[in-house]
Amino acid sequence: MNTLIDIKNLNLYYGTYHALKDVSLTIPEKAVTAFIGPSGCGKSTLLRTLNRMNDMIAGTKIDGRVEITGTDIYSNEVDVETLRKKVGMVFQQPNPFPKSIYDNIAYGPRLHGIRNKQKLDEIVEQSLRQAVLWEEVKDFLKRSAFSLSGGQQQRLCIARALAVNPDILLMDEATSALDPISTLKIEELVQELKDRYTIVMVTHNMHQAARVSDQTVFFLNGEVVEFSETEQLFSNPTDQRTEDYITGRFG
Numbered sequence: 001m002n003t004l005i006d007i008k009n010l011n012l013y014y015g016t017y018h019a020l021k022d023v024s025l026t027i028p029e030k031a032v033t034a035f036i037g038p039s040g041c042g043k044s045t046l047l048r049t050l051n052r053m054n055d056m057i058a059g060t061k062i063d064g065r066v067e068i069t070g071t072d073i074y075s076n077e078v079d080v081e082t083l084r085k086k087v088g089m090v091f092q093q094p095n096p097f098p099k100s101i102y103d104n105i106a107y108g109p110r111l112h113g114i115r116n117k118q119k120l121d122e123i124v125e126q127s128l129r130q131a132v133l134w135e136e137v138k139d140f141l142k143r144s145a146f147s148l149s150g151g152q153q154q155r156l157c158i159a160r161a162l163a164v165n166p167d168i169l170l171m172d173e174a175t176s177a178l179d180p181i182s183t184l185k186i187e188e189l190v191q192e193l194k195d196r197y198t199i200v201m202v203t204h205n206m207h208q209a210a211r212v213s214d215q216t217v218f219f220l221n222g223e224v225v226e227f228s229e230t231e232q233l234f235s236n237p238t239d240q241r242t243e244d245y246i247t248g249r250f251g
Contacts, residue, residue, distance in 0.1 A: 001028035004168070004198050005050065010064035012045060014057065019045045021222040023064070027215075029167075032190060032199045034209035034230065037219035037245070043202045046219070047170050050200065051087035052080050068168070085112065088161030092173040094153035096145035096160075101137050104145045104156055108164040123163050130196075131159035132189055151182025158189065162197075169193065171201040175208065187212050206246055210234050218242045 005027035012020035020042050027033050035043035045054065052073065054060045065072050073083055085108075097104050105124040114120060124141070128134040133155045137148070145156055154174060161169060171190070175183040190199055190212050203209050209216050209230065216230045218239075226233060226242045237243045 001031055003027070004029035004069060005200075006065075006067040006070075007046075007049075008065040008067070010046075010049065010062070010066060012049065012054065013059075013061040015059040019222050020049075023222075023224050025217060025224060025227060027198065027200060029198045030194060030196070031214040032194050032201065032212055033215045033217065034213035035200070035202045035217050035219060036204075036206055036209050037225075039204070041219040042222040043217075043219045044172055045222075047172055047200060047202050050168065050170055051084050051089055053089070055080065085164045086166050087168045087170060088164065088166040089170040089172065090154070090157050090161055090174045093177050094150055094157055096148070096153050096156055099145060100142045101145050101148070101156065102141040104160050105163045108160065112164060127159040127163040128156075130162050130193065131155045132185065132192075133159055149182070151178050151185060154178060154182065154186060155189065158186075162193075166197065168198045168200065171199065173202050173204060176204060183208075206234075218245060220245070 003026045007023055007025040010020055010023040011018065023046060035047060037043050048054045049062065049066055062074060066074060068087070071078065097107060099107070102124055105127050106120045109120060109123050114123070125134060128137060133152060136152060145153060148156060175186050178186065187208065190201070193199060201213065213230045215227065216233045217227045218225045218233065220241055226237060226239045233242065234246060237246065
């Protein structure tokens with residue numbers, strides 16, 4: 001598999017707190033990579049470095065490199081808005097805008113200059129189809145996004161991220177607030193989307209990582225302990241700390 005994201009000797013500080021410690025990692029394209037580890041281990045922090053969401057937190061300092069297709073995304077030449085168009089994100093809690101279903105999806109394309117109604121209609125339908133939501137909402141696109149169930153809202157947020165045609169989709173515990181049936185639908189969706197997108201997901205659910213990811217990274221105290229193909233990491237980990245975590249001895 002070709003490398004899409006290359007992280008080299010990355011350190012991140014929140015003030016004096018050293019949150020990520022010398023992280024080096026390669027993430028392949030068109031595959032699902034899962035970040036696992038106990039709470040506070042740095043997995044969500046690393047995920048947010050990939051679209052510079054940590055820039056919004058005062059006192060954040062970063063050194064090292066994060067390259068996407070060979071470009072250091074922390075270079076002064078990188079436009080953060082353009083970066084976030086390429087690197088979409090879905091959060092733990094569904095966060096639709098207080099707008100109609102249609103306008104939630106059309107928001108990003110409009111922001112990037114698309115005004116033609118026919119083109120917007122096409123993008124809305126295609127994005128909702130990709131998120132396996134079209135058949136459920138096609139007859140009431142003008143209804144508020146808040147009229148949808150939690151699981152539908154999360155799929156709407158995925159559709160909204162896909163509407164600007166990103167290369168990468170980040171998912172930060174995107175199913176942790178959902179019921180088991182909605183969780184299964186999102187997991188099935190992830191499997192379908194990886195043919196077209198590179199997906200990086202943080203999950204507190206090791207069974208989910210085992211079910212849906214191709215590679216898994218285990219974090220502990222801001223460090224990468226182990227990174228390998230998912231089946232290998234769960235069946236034959238090379239580090240005792242990984243084995244202790246996945247067998248439930250801590251975390």
